[in-house]
Amino acid sequence: MKAVPFFEHGSLDVLQYCEFPDPAADKDIVVDVEYCGVNHLDIWTRMGIPGKKILLPHICGCDIVGTLKGQRVMVYPGISCDRCQYCNSGHENLCNEFAIIGGMSDWNGGYAEKVAVPARNVIKIPKALKSESAATLAVSYLVAWNMLKANGAGRSKTILVYGAASGVGMATIQLAMALGAKVITTVSSGKHEFAKKLGADRVIDKTSQNIVEEVKRISPTGVDIVVDHVGAATWPTSIAVLRQGGRMAVCGMTSGNEAKVPVRVFYSKQILMTGALLGTRGELQELIRFVVRKKIRPVIDSIFPLKDAKEAHKKMEANLHKGKILLSCR
16 A cells, blocks of 8 residues: 655654555454544654654554445544543543554554554544545544533633644634634734634734733633643743633643743632543544534645645644645545
8 A cells, every 4th residue: 555654753754655565454444544634743753752662664644534345434543452441431541551543652544545443443424524524523623622521611611722723723713612612812924814714703913912911901800711732832821811710721732841830820820720632432423423513614724645745744844734734545
């Protein structure tokens, strides 16, 4: 099959479009891949994370949509032991063995014509959901759904999310608006109209406006929830804009893994912080039903052929995308 593995960690040049052995089914099943979403996790996996080793060569890609015996399917990207208390209670993302297909794990992902996954990870796609849209849901939208539900997003709630044009940013805006919340978001220059089209109530240009000052002007007592997928660079801002008893939902570290926390402000505001690692298979199925019912349409920035995976990574690294980047794997 054609695939885009890397044989060593590094820059864009380590990605190679080549012939690669077909996946062996063994106890798993093989899905013919149609689309695979591109995520920041793919870049981190390609670059390598200090202290984390995976089998090489490795194929990235965890937002996988394809066909199985003629049926359109998507892949829940979480791998777990399927026998512990968490797995048995439907909380598999708390399993000590939890890993992500195509991520920093020994499971190859969807930058290929075929992928082998456990049967329990395969979910049928409803007729009302386009394959391209389905290829955006299993990572960015699932983690956004997890954070919003865990922190009580809904009517009367005000939410700040960074980076409207990013996968998590776009997902949070669309899902939070559909839940009835008010959404404030940030953008870099040139992406203001994109954020407004998504439905954000207020948009802050981080290149020309002070985020803390603008949020306090919009919501003087602070926001109820901050969705922070940026990491070290935004944690002080997130804590500063939260109201008393506000909630900070964290799922990413694109700006760095080691953050400074203003401890006095954190405890005096009685802030609650929650972390989110994807979500469960049940939550993904719940999300799919919600997206279909609310007629949510994820924005596709661009679709690259599989052979141009390097260009897809290059665009994401340069922050030039507005919405999701997909690979077409057929």
